[in-house]
Amino acid sequence: MPGIALPSPRGVYLGSIAAGFALWASVSEARTTRAESSRDLLFLVFAAMAGAATTIGLTVLLPNTFQAASELSLVVGAFCVGYLRRFGVLGTGIGSQIFIGQLLAYGYGLTAADLGMVVVAGAIAVMAVIVPRVLSGPAEHPAIAPQYTGDQAMPVAAELRMGLQAAAAALAIVALNLGIGLEHSAWAVTASTYTISGSLEGTSQRVMRRIVGTSIGVPLALACLPIATDAPLIIWAAAGLAMIVYAMARPERYDVACGAYAFALVVTLAATGGYTTGMLLSRAWETVLGGVFGFLAAHVLWPIRLGTGRTR
Numbered sequence: 001m002p003g004i005a006l007p008s009p010r011g012v013y014l015g016s017i018a019a020g021f022a023l024w025a026s027v028s029e030a031r032t033t034r035a036e037s038s039r040d041l042l043f044l045v046f047a048a049m050a051g052a053a054t055t056i057g058l059t060v061l062l063p064n065t066f067q068a069a070s071e072l073s074l075v076v077g078a079f080c081v082g083y084l085r086r087f088g089v090l091g092t093g094i095g096s097q098i099f100i101g102q103l104l105a106y107g108y109g110l111t112a113a114d115l116g117m118v119v120v121a122g123a124i125a126v127m128a129v130i131v132p133r134v135l136s137g138p139a140e141h142p143a144i145a146p147q148y149t150g151d152q153a154m155p156v157a158a159e160l161r162m163g164l165q166a167a168a169a170a171l172a173i174v175a176l177n178l179g180i181g182l183e184h185s186a187w188a189v190t191a192s193t194y195t196i197s198g199s200l201e202g203t204s205q206r207v208m209r210r211i212v213g214t215s216i217g218v219p220l221a222l223a224c225l226p227i228a229t230d231a232p233l234i235i236w237a238a239a240g241l242a243m244i245v246y247a248m249a250r251p252e253r254y255d256v257a258c259g260a261y262a263f264a265l266v267v268t269l270a271a272t273g274g275y276t277t278g279m280l281l282s283r284a285w286e287t288v289l290g291g292v293f294g295f296l297a298a299h300v301l302w303p304i305r306l307g308t309g310r311t312r
Contacts (some may be wrong), residue, residue: 005156013108013117013194014117014120014121014124015077015212016104016108017052017108017117017118017121017127018120018121018122018124018125019124019125019128020028020048020100020104021045021048021049021097021100021101021121021125022045022106022124022125022128023243024044024048024096024097024099024100025041025045025093025125025129025245026041026050026129027247027250028044028092028093028096028097029041029044029129029133030089030093031089033136034133034136037133038130038133038134040089040093041126041129041130041133042091042126042130043090043093043094044090044093044094044129045097045099045122045125045126045129047093047094047095047097047098047101047121048097048098048100048101048104048122048125049101049118049121050098050101050123051073051077051097051098051099051100051101051102051103051104051125052102052104052105052110052118053101053115053118054073054076054077054098054101054102054112055070055073055074055101055102055106055110055206056105056106056110056112056114056115056118058070058072058073059110059111059112060111060112070098070102070105070106071106071177071185071186071189072100072107072174073102073105073106073176074102074103074170074174074186075167075170075171076098076102076195077095077098077099077101077103077165077170078099078166078167078169078170078189078193078297079163079164079167080094080095080099080163081095081096081099081163081194081196082094082095082099082159082161082162082164082165082166082167082193082196083095083158083160083162083163083194084098084159084163084221085159085162085198086157086158086159086160087147096202099144099190099193102189103186103190105118106186109187124135126141139291145194157287158198160303161301161302162190162196162197162198162237162304164301164302165196165294165297165301165302166192166193166196166294166297166299168297169189169192169193169196169290169293169294169296169297169302170189170193171190172293172297173185173188173189173192173289173290173293174189182282182286182289183279183282183286184279184282184286185286187282187287187290188286188287188289188290188293189290191210191286191287191290191291191292191294192287192290192291192294192297193290193294194206194210195207195210195291195294195295195298196288196294196297196298197298198304199304199305200298200299200303200304200305203294203295203298203299204295204298205254206254207291207292207294207295208255209254209258210254210255210258210287210290210291211287211291212255212258212259213254213255213256213257213258213259213260213261213262214259214262214284214287214288215284216259217242217258217259217260217261217262217263217266218262218263218281218284220259220263221262221263221264221266221267221270224238224267224270225267225270228267228270235267235268235270236268238263238267239263239264239267239268242260242261242263242264242267242303243260243261244265245251245257245260246260246261246264250278255272260275262284262287286309
């Protein structure tokens, strides 16, 4: 990556951004044929690029409030995560990828000068996800995403309400960050966004499972920190295994998936040296904070209740 990195101050992040686009595209893709998978992966990477571009665009429109502009883009992404679920598996993945692209742009502080790097990162990510998929055998049939068929008699569709709930929770966290300051507000926004489910019951369960999983994954990762500098290969292997567990567990065991992701995030931060103890600990409590905001939004703003005899 250093050989092709563009001459911008943040060009060193090219590999990390491409990897982020590719990783989460692979997690969101859920087709059973090579052709359909390749098509969806292409769309998913493009969605991540679009998400990064929207964050950069807001920083251009609001140059004097860089942090606030970047965080406000996450509110748009949070809405997309909820609302685009109405368009099935691909729509769900695109909504998530838009948010992921915004998170990456926000986390790395990308500006207008980095738009070219985003395009190059997207091209690399397309190759990184499609080539292995084409060379692999037929995929297992994925777990079918639940249909959000709550009380549709309400005048506002369930998916639209989910999007508005996620956006409201994200906006509240952004306001809180501007007021008192958070160590890493994007983590809280992410927690609130992905805990919104298709019903009050589902959201409550996801909040509890995310808190439980993160409360286990973070301490396990902290216990591995002493070997992070001496045995980085072991740490990266453990992170890779954790992401496999995350992808496998996410449809059925959200608590296990959240624990695996929290573990992978903390140990990779440790392996790259870009962490402080306070930052790592904030991962746990800001997840709780985001879960609480998501829970409140789901219960206050157009709550979605399961219809009689329907499943979550």
